[in-house]
Amino acid sequence: MAASVKVTAESGEQGAAYDRVAAAIEYLQQHFTGQPSLEELAQTANLSPFHFQRLFSEWAGVSPKKFLQYLSLDYARHLLADQALSVMDAAHASGLSGSGRLHDLFVSIEGMTPGEFRQGGEQLVIDYCFADSPFGRVLAAATTKGLCHLAFEEDGAAALSALKARFPNARYRQGVTPTLQQVLMFFDRDWQPSSPLRLHLKGTPFQLKVWEGLLRIPEGRLTSYGALAKSIDQPSASRAVGTAIGSNPVAVLIPCHRVIRASGQFGGYRWGAARKAALIGWEAAQIERE
Template sequence: MHHYETIAEAIKYINDHYTEQPSLDDIAAAVHLSPFHFQRLFKEWAGVSPKKFLQYISLQHAKTLLEKNYTLEDATFETGLSGTSRLHDMFVNMEAMTPGEYKNGGENLHIKCTFTITQFGMVFLAATDKGVCNIQFTESFENSLAELRAQWPKAQITVGESPILKTVKQFFTERNETVKDLRLHVKATPFQLKVWEALLKIPCGQVSTYGKIAESIQHPKASRAVGTAVGDNPIAYLIPCHRVIRSTGILGGYHWGKERKTAILGWEAAKVIGEKAAI
């Protein structure tokens, strides 16, 4: 399954033993592979060697990105990114549900759900007729389905495909520029919408901080509230909350696991810098 489980295990080992500066042999042994096999598998997944990948997930690399003084307002087509690394907001459109659409447990909602395998593990997908309403990394489709039904107890939820879900699957399995516009249909407060729209403006391979996002939405003192809204993001990866880190350069937490956040940021850095890495 794209070797993600092995890569995540390797990243966890590296994070746990960072002060010891583990060698390739050490990391390979930790995931029960020969150094040669591990090196080949890792490069197949990331497009770069483990040594190069470590540079992209280092504290110094994160600090360098933050020191560039990137602002969300600067996010345009002219960022210099390659075709597969264009900004999410160029093809993602977000619409908030109306109160009538989610009142009484979603009795007027028709939701279809499915799953797909991505570069970063299994993803649970759900969409209304208007757009994607839930994407989450998961270890169990059944558990994610149960959570969705608990969230929308009166909605009509069925397992199956829809044109919208097929488009999302296409995003995860094909080159990004071949994908048509993606539509999101989310339950959100006006403040959450502003935060999530700001997240959509963070280019692939870049990072931002809670403070910078607060400033960009004209709420400079609302860093804590921004953090809460980032944590409440219901659309994993497409709304890139993984690109928000602490002002110190430390990656911080992630709803779907620190190793996964590290893996995504390192993989995106490799892609943007020009190394070959395809979903």
């Protein structure tokens, strides 16, 4: 397996913490209505209540009890209602600035040309690396034009094979380019970007439009599939929007985890329901701290 690149010492520690708390987050999702105790949650991580509370709080920035609030249906409905149907207005109201904000970090999404589609990336050079994040290991990849892939991976060899299947004729190099380094440093909450991030994506015009819509959802906010469809002027295409979201090739930075059901239920996620809940709760905690 290819060597891993750690973002920072802190993010590596958070990645290890996520491995321990992921089971507890999944347990929280499954047993939320029973309001599980600290002792119950600690058992899922094979830790004492004291050590689990400390580990969880270090990873999330809040206590398990507070995090539980962020996973509640009432809280999700509040975020949906607060954002209403105006994703664009909410994005502008957020100020589009500050550490950890995505909205001002992307100048544009550059779609690959029809020729690049047909040739399977024959003329592309793709740099890639494995790295730790607060939510587990990721595989990141970029062309000279921008980031083209960011995915959580459990099996490095399988993840790399899946990437190569998307661009079968591209030339691959393992290493950390300036673009990839900037992506990997995103999880450092004090990070100030040196330049805007660009995306170089393989998708249909409709998919690219949906992914652009996702970028306008403010951090710490949620929207529904129907609201996102309306925001891109496709009010009757909720199902197609859901399909495009499921094809999103860039985890976290294109925040498909911020789209949930209109009922307030989180629903599925390409990289696991527990990880989606972790991302939503973690972002809510970071916003509250700031």
